[in-house]
Amino acid sequence: MPQQAPLSLDPGLTPKAWREAFAANGRLHVPGILTADSAARLHAALTIDTPWSGVVGVGTKLWNLPLDGPGALSAADDAALDRQVAEETRAGFGFRFDNFRVSDEVEAGRREGRLLEAAYDLLNGEAFLDFVRDLTGDPRPEYCDCQATRYRPGHFLTEHDDHADGKNRLYAYVLNLTPQWRGDWGGLLLFLDGDGHVSEGYTPSFNALNIFRVPQKHAVSYVTPHAAGPRLSLTGWIRTRG
Ligand SMILES: O=C(O)CCC(=O)C(=O)O
Numbered sequence: 001m002p003q004q005a006p007l008s009l010d011p012g013l014t015p016k017a018w019r020e021a022f023a024a025n026g027r028l029h030v031p032g033i034l035t036a037d038s039a040a041r042l043h044a045a046l047t048i049d050t051p052w053s054g055v056v057g058v059g060t061k062l063w064n065l066p067l068d069g070p071g072a073l074s075a076a077d078d079a080a081l082d083r084q085v086a087e088e089t090r091a092g093f094g095f096r097f098d099n100f101r102v103s104d105e106v107e108a109g110r111r112e113g114r115l116l117e118a119a120y121d122l123l124n125g126e127a128f129l130d131f132v133r134d135l136t137g138d139p140r141p142e143y144c145d146c147q148a149t150r151y152r153p154g155h156f157l158t159e160h161d162d163h164a165d166g167k168n169r170l171y172a173y174v175l176n177l178t179p180q181w182r183g184d185w186g187g188l189l190l191f192l193d194g195d196g197h198v199s200e201g202y203t204p205s206f207n208a209l210n211i212f213r214v215p216q217k218h219a220v221s222y223v224t225p226h227a228a229g230p231r232l233s234l235t236g237w238i239r240t241r242g
């Protein structure tokens with residue numbers, strides 16, 4: 001399987017200079033994380049070369065849904081699922097979006113020559129891990145898991161804090177790869193304080209990295225019907241091997 005050319009961080013990043021800003025609230029929005037060429041190639045890969053599935057969760061229930069072919073839901077069943085998810089999410093945690101679990105594929109040895117494999121390698125290379133260590137002042141980060149996500153109108157992720165027993169998640173990251181986005185389209189990464197107010201919200205701007213300490217309450221706001229395109233990201237957690 002031919003490998004794709006590597007992806008690169010922007011060489012001008014100065015994470016040590018941003019350490020205080022990160023420490024203030026345990027989060028940071030870093031514009032221009034990749035070279036322009038790497039960001040453009042990744043956006044193209046998410047648009048034309050990603051085998052998306054639907055993923056829906058309410059409480060502890062999880063559905064993985066093929067988006068086309070014989071297993072795909074009919075429009076009527078899809079709408080019924082949306083109604084069920086809305087009903088059950090009213091009382092607690094829920095989400096619906098599309099994803100492709102890059103680390104599951106790579107770690108199972110299923111490399112197919114996709115650019116997303118080069119993204120996995122970038123996130124697990126010393127340059128990115130050093131960037132995180134320099135930004136956070138934390139020597140522990142050892143590796144990253146990664147999934148591609150696509151939020152279309154009607155997609156959302158309710159409040160949660162990313163803690164998962166035994167997963168050794170230190171920081172969460174979201175690399176936004178949507179070329180244009182308006183805040184009024186929804187899909188904002190919201191940070192929620194103890195009173196349930198939004199203390200900060202990040203619009204998914206192109207080629208920006210959002211990074212934040214785990215645990216920390218956050219949500220992705222509902223993507224409105226008037227969003228003119230999908231919200232595309234690579235996201236996951238920066239972890240220790242424990
Ligand atoms: O896509 C985002 O901005 C955040 C995603 C997230 O919080 C998660 O997947 O746990």
Ligand SMILES: [Fe+2]
Nearest residue numbers: 160161162172
């Ligand atoms: Fe999260």
